[in-house]
Amino acid sequence: MKCLFLYNPNSGRGKIAGNIGKIRKKLHTRYEKVVIYAANGAQDLENKIRESVGKYDAIIFSGGDGTFNNVLQGVGEADVQLGYIPSGTVNDVARSLKIPRSINGALKVILKGHSRRLDCMRVNGERYAMYIAAAGAFTEATYRTPQKQKRALGALAYAFEGIRNNLNFEVFPLRVECGGKVLETHAVLILAMNGKSVAGFPINRDSSMTDGKIEVAVIHQAERPGLLRRIGAFFSVASLIVFGCRIHKKDITYLKGPKLVVKTSESLVWDFDGEEGIRGDVEIEVCQRRVKLFVPKK
Numbered sequence: 581m582k583c584l585f586l587y588n589p590n591s592g593r594g595k596i597a598g599n600i601g602k603i604r605k606k607l608h609t610r611y612e613k614v615v616i617y618a619a620n621g622a623q624d625l626e627n628k629i630r631e632s633v634g635k636y637d638a639i640i641f642s643g644g645d646g647t648f649n650n651v652l653q654g655v656g657e658a659d660v661q662l663g664y665i666p667s668g669t670v671n672d673v674a675r676s677l678k679i680p681r682s683i684n685g686a687l688k689v690i691l692k693g694h695s696r697r698l699d700c701m702r703v704n705g706e707r708y709a710m711y712i713a714a715a716g717a718f719t720e721a722t723y724r725t726p727q728k729q730k731r732a733l734g735a736l737a738y739a740f741e742g743i744r745n746n747l748n749f750e751v752f753p754l755r756v757e758c759g760g761k762v763l764e765t766h767a768v769l770i771l772a773m774n775g776k777s778v779a780g781f782p783i784n785r786d787s788s789m790t791d792g793k794i795e796v797a798v799i800h801q802a803e804r805p806g807l808l809r810r811i812g813a814f815f816s817v818a819s820l821i822v823f824g825c826r827i828h829k830k831d832i833t834y835l836k837g838p839k840l841v842v843k844t845s846e847s848l849v850w851d852f853d854g855e856e857g858i859r860g861d862v863e864i865e866v867c868q869r870r871v872k873l874f875v876p877k878k
Contacts, residue, residue, distance in 0.1 A: 756841070
């Protein structure tokens with residue numbers, strides 16, 4: 581058997597680059613041939629994955645949630661055995677699946693060989709997201725925070741960036757269809773979730789990556805809010821982050837279904853797995869059991 585191991589040298593604090601020898605040695609206990617590839621950016625990683633499909637028994641990769649997203653784009657509709665060593669700043673996918681966030685722990689999961697087919701999300705029929713599609717308050721922080729700042733402060737860097745640039749929440753129009761329900765409102769945040777963890781918090785802790793459903797949370801806002809409404813929206817966002825989808829407030833609506841259709845402002849920017857995505861309207865559907873990944877047995 582043979583495997584390809586790709587990694588993002590800039591992910592997290594760069595710890596993978598210093599442990600390549602150990603990773604190669606461990607992988608050789610399962611695979612006769614191990615090919616190592618250091619990706620030169622997101623597009624290079626996607627291209628390498630795309631050209632490697634069908635040539636290896638497994639494609640194993642390391643990086644953060646953004647790297648996981650890049651891998652999904654490269655794999656597309658192909659049936660590929662994946663393995664994941666999380667090395668990013670937050671690692672929400674790993675948290676949701678209880679994949680250890682240490683090199684040794686993640687390698688043990690891969691070497692034990694227990695694989696599961698997981699859901700992902702397909703956006704507008706052409707790109708993929710593993711655990712989150714979001715727009716609005718604080719979402720820009722995940723892709724605008726400088727890498728140097730993330731290396732120095734870890735997950736706190738996102739909080740500082742969000743507070744510095746996102747406190748004056750943009751209000752945007754929404755028409756949402758999901759699970760047979762229609763919601764028309766103005767909002768400051770929409771989350772479409774396929775995982776338990778968002779920004780390091782177990783916001784969607786009761787969810788599953790194998791149930792064929794997207795969980796949606798919308799925080800409403802008046803079209804032209806005054807000071808009190810702006811303060812209220814801030815506390816609603818904070819409550820959702822800290823207490824998760826179990827919190828019940830009159831300005832938070834929850835929806836659930838296999839498909840989500842959103843009509844909104846053409847200028848609204850979406851965040852897919854922590855990466856900057858498209859603007860405006862989206863149609864998101866669950867791709868059931870599309871991702872084949874080594875995960876802990878339990």
